[in-house]
Amino acid sequence: MSSTPSRRPRALFAMGRRHRDALFPPAVVDRLAHHVDIDPEYVAESFDGVVDPAAVEILITSWGCPPLDEAVLGRMPELKAVVHAAGSVKHHVTDACWDRGILVSTAAAANAVPVAEYTLAAVLFANKRVREIGGLYREHRDALDWAAHYPDLGNYRRTVGLVGASLVGRRVLELLRPHDFDVLLADPHLDPAEARSMGARLVELDDLLAASDVVSLHAPALPETHHLLDARRLSLLRDGATLVNTGRGSLIDTEALTDEASTGRIHAVLDVTEPEVLPAASPLYTLPNVLLTPHIAGSLGGELQRITRSALDEIERYCAGKEFAHPVSRAALTTSA
Template sequence: MRTEPDSALTVPSAEPPAARPKVMLAMNESSRVRVLVPQVRARLDRVAEILPVGPGAAPESNTFLGDAAIRDKLGEVEVLLTGWGCPAITPDVLAAAPKLRAIIHAAGSVKGFVDPAVFDRGIQVSSAVVANALPVAEFTVATIVLSGKRAFRLSAEYKLSRRKPDPSFIPGSYGSTVGLLGASRIGRMVAERLRAFDLEVLISDPYLTAAEAAEMGTELVDLDTLFTRSDILSVHAPLLPETVGMVDARLLGLLQDGSVLINTSRGRIIDAAALEKECRSGRIDAVLDVTDPEPLPPDSPLLDLPNVFLTPHLAGAVGNEVARLGELAVGEVERFAAGTPLQHSITAADYRRIA
């Protein structure tokens, strides 16, 4: 999938169109407050007519059709501005919304609530996934840089021993080999940002060509080569039926002694028992923003190992970063109102590949 430049995350406010599209906010109240911060909501109000109902206004209803006020307004809706807490958009909902022309999602993946029937209807679908991907890529690059100095393991050991570690055992980042498992949107963003560092970057993805990899400044390799050659390996594959447990004991065994495994994707992509065994042995380090299960049980050995650095699934948009999602989504509403193409469209083909 194409990676948009960072500048695509914000769009200058559009002049109010002659006929403003009718928009329903389909997200829970918490999402609405966090995503549509005052300046972003003001932009939206200038360009669209906001219908006075939405699932966030009726938290007791978990379907569009389960609330009479929502049902009555669906017939007028031209754009559903969705977010976390959006009910499923089923064929029945589509039948009740004959004027619906666009679904603009102010969050990540649309697969959990958008029925494929929307594409048969010719309804445009857009997602703010790029705005959520950006902080994940930034977080990942930061962990790669720190992992080059084995900062996470050495910090834990320093606290325990109260002694400065012998610098001869710190590998350093210069000339290290970083492997990226997956040329997802985030994987591509990471590759782009790693160009600024003196690193060799490998990538493995069944849908990527060698020429495309070279354009990204990476070398396309197979899975075994990726795991064998990488000093630091970062997981960026989507969670699909075929990727559950794909990083198994055999692949983990190919990692070099002292290498670092980073996962900011989904915990279930890595075989949990095999990962625990490798980490308990001390042979590799792990930097995990996601785990399987999530959260880990209180007795998980991963919680106490000095070679495992854990964060509570915070790499994606948090705090004031969430406003980026609203900025991107409202930019798409502005484009829709102006009759120009959406910049972050999800096609039927994209829908089949995404998690």
């Protein structure tokens, strides 16, 4: 049995309490306490009133962490690392952190796994017309000639287009490999050889939209991607195509999508929207060709354990003097979530 390290850096939970309770139950905190000096009961939902902030060397953050601005960092002169037990760090890691050289790690790769799984399920169900056939079966309660109703039914040799080779996008590409799909990819930061190495053919976004049976969005929310799919681009989707969004709601012009989906010409699977939550009167709730889910593609329930394990591994690496396995840099945030 290994002994407790002689020097344990001071650590602090900084997140919403309910997220701490879900991510770091007592058994996990026991493992954590082997490597860091941490108050297992205290959770900083704000940085006002933190006891002895000057001694904190590691912040363990997640959803609900307040911004780490200059004023906060001024009270934490020993802070050297932020280990984020969630995905994007843009909500709390500020320029002041990068200017001071604070090391930042994220569990985005762990959180990408369930999002990619959701996406794969959406693709397979869309081409199999599961939602439509399920509705007809419920209505008629009898076996109909499904092939006559949907002559294009099935996944064989269908074209799937991915917008963005993000962590999630790359994971989706891996999951698509065993299936008989033709995969297209649109990403301005890749070259054709890189796309081929991931099992896809690099094309322009407009060409992808016009050629795909299913289009799945995995681009980050950046000024240049705001309403990336506007009315013009939505009109490029082929009749019967399905649009899947597990990325960011701002990637799609919601008003334009509502108009397009209301015609029944295209289908949509939306786990994120703009705004989130949609107004109660939005037609997207009731359109039979639209499936809305309340931002559940990411880690929930038992899937949180994967994020916890990733964060714990990073803390152990830091305490052992090793580099993070999943570091974040200021430069990378200009093109990522």
